[in-house]
Amino acid sequence: MENKNIYPFDEIEPKWQKFWRDNRLFNVDTDKHQNKYYCLMMFPYPSAALHVGHGRNYIIGDVVARYKMMRDFNVLTPMGWDAFGLPAENAAIKGGLNPKISTLNNIQTMKRQLRQWGVEYDWDREVTSCLPDYYKWTQWIFVKLYEKGLAYKKKAFVNWCPSCKTVLANEQVVNGSCERCDTEVTQKDLEQWFFKITHYAERLLNDLDKLTEWPERVKIMQRHWIGRSEGVEINFKIDGMAETLKCFTTRIDTIFGATFIALAPEHPLVDTLVRGCKDEKKVSSQIQKMRDESKIDRAQDTVEKIGVFTGRYVINPANNERVPIWVSNYILMEYGTGAIMAVPAHDQRDFEFAKRYKLPIRVVIDDTKKHLDPNTMEEAHIGDGVMVNSGQFNGLESKVAVERIAGYFEEKRFGKRSIQYKLRDWLISRQRYWGAPIPIIYCVRCGTLPVPEKDLPVLLPEDVEFRPTGESPLKLSKDFVNTKCPKCGNEGASRETDTMDTFVDSSWYFLRYITPNLNDRPFDTALVNKWLPVDQYIGGIEHAILHLMYSRFITKFFSDIGVVSFDEPFKNLFTQGMIVKDGAKMSKSKGNVVSPDELIKKYGADTVRLYTLFIGPPEKDAEWSDRGVEGAYRFLGRVWRLVEKVQTSSLRSAEGAEAISESEIASLPLAARNDALKRKIHRTIKKVTEDLDSGFHFNTAISAIMELVNEIYAVTAPDSGILQEAIETTIVLLSPIVPHIAEEMWQMMGKRNSIFRLKWLAYDGSLLVEKIITMPIQVNGKLRSKIDVAINAREDELKEKVLSDPKIKGIVQDKRIKNFIIVPNKLVNIVV
C-alpha cells in the first residue's frame, strides 16, 4: 500500500471540488444564453449506488462540459433523478422500506458519489421525478394529451400471476413463470391508458433525416422500430356471415396463392366465427390456450407455431375461392389488422404452418432461375419472379403485379392501398404504486374526466400499505380512490388507480432543467426556446429506441400545442458502450459490480476518470480491469513529477545521464531536439483537440498526451522555455479529463486563476511538418525497405532514390517493372 506516495490526491481532490462549488463554476445564469451549450447526460434511476459502469456516462459528460467551457461556451450541465420505478416498490413489498424514503436515500448516496468523481453539475437545477413539484407537470402532460384526443383507454393484455394475483413486468417473467412463486404466467386483459404515438409515426420517421448528428445505428434502429410499410388492406367477405375480415398485406402480388387466413387469438371476430361451429368447445379451449401464452415468447418466434381451424371460410375476391380461416399464435393483434392472408409458397412462416397442418401450397410467383414445385419445395420463395396461377396477371413481373393488382383491387372496391406501421401506441398504465398517478376521475354521472389543472398534482398517498397480495396499494387507499366529481360535485366519484410508465417522467425532464422551480407552468417557453435543442445528449445505447422515441414524441406534441418552438429535442447524440466485467453487464445479482468508492479512496478520482476514458473507444463496450487502473495511476504520478522537475529544468540529467534512451529525439543534436519537442507539443494539441471535437476519442487523446509526456522525459537538457511550454500544454490538455491534478499543478506552475477559466490551446500549423520523412517502400505490396526523403520530393528523384536502394535493387534485379505507384509523402509500391 505504498500508493499514497505517488501524489497527494487525497488532499488535492476535496480541495478543488470545494473550490469549484464555492466559485460556482458550473452554475449558469440562463438569461445569458449567447454562446450557450446545453450538455445533458441521461439521468439515472436511483438504485442503491453507482458503479463504474454508470460512471462512464457522467465522466464523459463532465469532460465535454469542462472542455466546452474552455472553448468559451456558456455551458449548462444539470442533473436529476428518474426516481419512480419498480425496484423501489419491490423493496417496499419485500422489506417494508418506504419507496420515497429509500429512493431519497439512494439519491443522497449517488450525489455524493458523483461529487467524489469530480463530476460537477449546476445542482441548483436538480429535478427529482418522484416529487410532487415535478410529477404535477408529468400529470399536466397527460391532461394535455387527453384534451387533444391523444390519450385514450382500451383493453390490453398484461402478464398475470394467478397465484400472486398481480401484474408482472416482462422482467419478472422468467421462462414463462412468475419470478417469485414460479407459477405459470397467464395473460389478462385490462382497460388501460395509451398515448397515441402512432399519430406521429410519419413525422418521427421522416424527421430522423434531420438528425444529422445522431449515430447512424440509432436512426436505423428507430426506422425499423417505426416499421413503415406500404401495402393493401383487403376486405374479405366471410362466407355465410355479414361481417368482413380486413387483412393487410405488402405482397398483394401473391393474393392468388392465399390458401388460408390466419387470425390472432385475440382478434375481436374470433369468438363470433367459432360460435356454432363443429367442435366449438375444443376449438375455443385451444384458442384460450394461445391467448394465455406469453406475449414475449410469441413475438420472439421462440414458441412453436400452432393453430386451429375455425370452421369458417372467406371468399378470396381475386378468384372467388373459399379460403379457410385459422387462428394461430404467430399472428399478433398489435400489428396490421391482426389477421393475415397466408401464402405458404411465398412466406416462410406461412410455409412452416402449412407444412405442419398439411394445408395446400400454391406457387403463384415462379423463380426465373429454377421452376418451383410445391411438392418438393423446402422453403418459401420470398423473392421476385414471374406471375403464374394468377388469372389475368399471369406472365407479369411480380414487382409490376404489385402495382397492377393494387389498382385492380381499388377499382373493384375489394380493398384499398394503405400504410402500416410496426410502431404501436404507447401503453402507459401501470398497476403499481410508485409512479405518477394518472390524473383521471370517473364519475357515475359525468363519465371519465381529467383532473382540472388547478387541482394538480394528484398526490400519491404516503400512508399506504404494501402487501404481497398483488393489489396496488392505491386501490386499497380509500382516501385516495374516493373523491368528488370535478364537474358535478358528486361525492361518489373515484380516481384512476393506475400510475404512469416511468418513461413518461423521463420524456420531458430536459425541459424542466431550464426553469426547475416554476410552479405555475412546467417550464418557461421563451427561455426553453433559447436553450434547446440540447447541444449534446450523452447516454447508454440501451436507450436507443424507447426513451429517445418517447422524448421525440413529447417534444413534437409540445411543438404542436405551441409551448416549444422546436420539434426535435436532441441535436447531437452520443451513445456510450457498456462497461462489462467478466463478460457481463454489471449488476448486483451477478455480483460483478465494481464500486467507485474504494477505487477513489485508493487511487483518487482522477485515476478512475483517466482509466475509464482510456479503457477503449467510448461508444463501444469495454471490459473493466483493476490492473489497468494502476497504470493510469502511475501515469498521473509521472505527470505530477513534471512540475517538481521544471524548477531545475533538468530532467534526465537528474536521473542518471548514462541511461539515455534510444528515443529518436534523444539521439538528435540539441537544437534539433528542441525543434522536435516543439513539434510534438503542437502535434499533440492538434490531435487532442480533434479527438475531443469529433467523436469523443478520449482513448487516443490520452495516448497522444502520454507520448508527449514520454518525449518530455526523453529530452536531455532542453531549452527551458520549450520545456515550460511542453509541461503547461500537458496540464491544459489533461485538464478536462483529470481536473483536480490539473488545477493543482496549474497553481504550482505559478498560475492564479482556475484552469477552467483558461482558453483552450491553439496549435501552430507551421510547426507540424517535418522536412525529411521516412518513406516505406513496397515491392508487390510487401514492405521491403525504407528510405529518408525530403518532403514533397519530385517523382523522378524519388524513383531514382528508391531504385538505387541496395535492398530494393536486390529484390527487383532485372525483373520488369510493371507499375510504380507513388502515394505522395506516404508510400511507394513497385509492381514487378
Added chain:
RNA sequence: GCCGAAGUGAUGGAAUGGCAGACAUGUCGGUCUCAAAAACCGAUGUCCUUGCGGACAUGAGGGUUCGACUCCCUCCUUCGGCACCA
C-alpha cells in the same frame, strides 16, 4: 426469431484503402536498494534462423484492388434492444 453492433498479441486497444500491433497492462531481464516498494532502462505477435534475414498473422472462407483490419458476399461467435427493468 427480428433489428442493431462487435470480433486484431497473454490483456485493453491503435491504425477506416497505404509501414498491422501506437499508447497502456502483463510477463521477463536489468539499474538503484541491506531488502522491498516506488522510479528508471531494455525485451516481448507466432514460426524458421547462431546471425543477417525470411515466412505466416487482424473470427472462418471467398471476392474487388498495385495494395484490404479497413470495401463486397457467405458463414461462425459474442454483446445490446425487442414495447411492463430503466
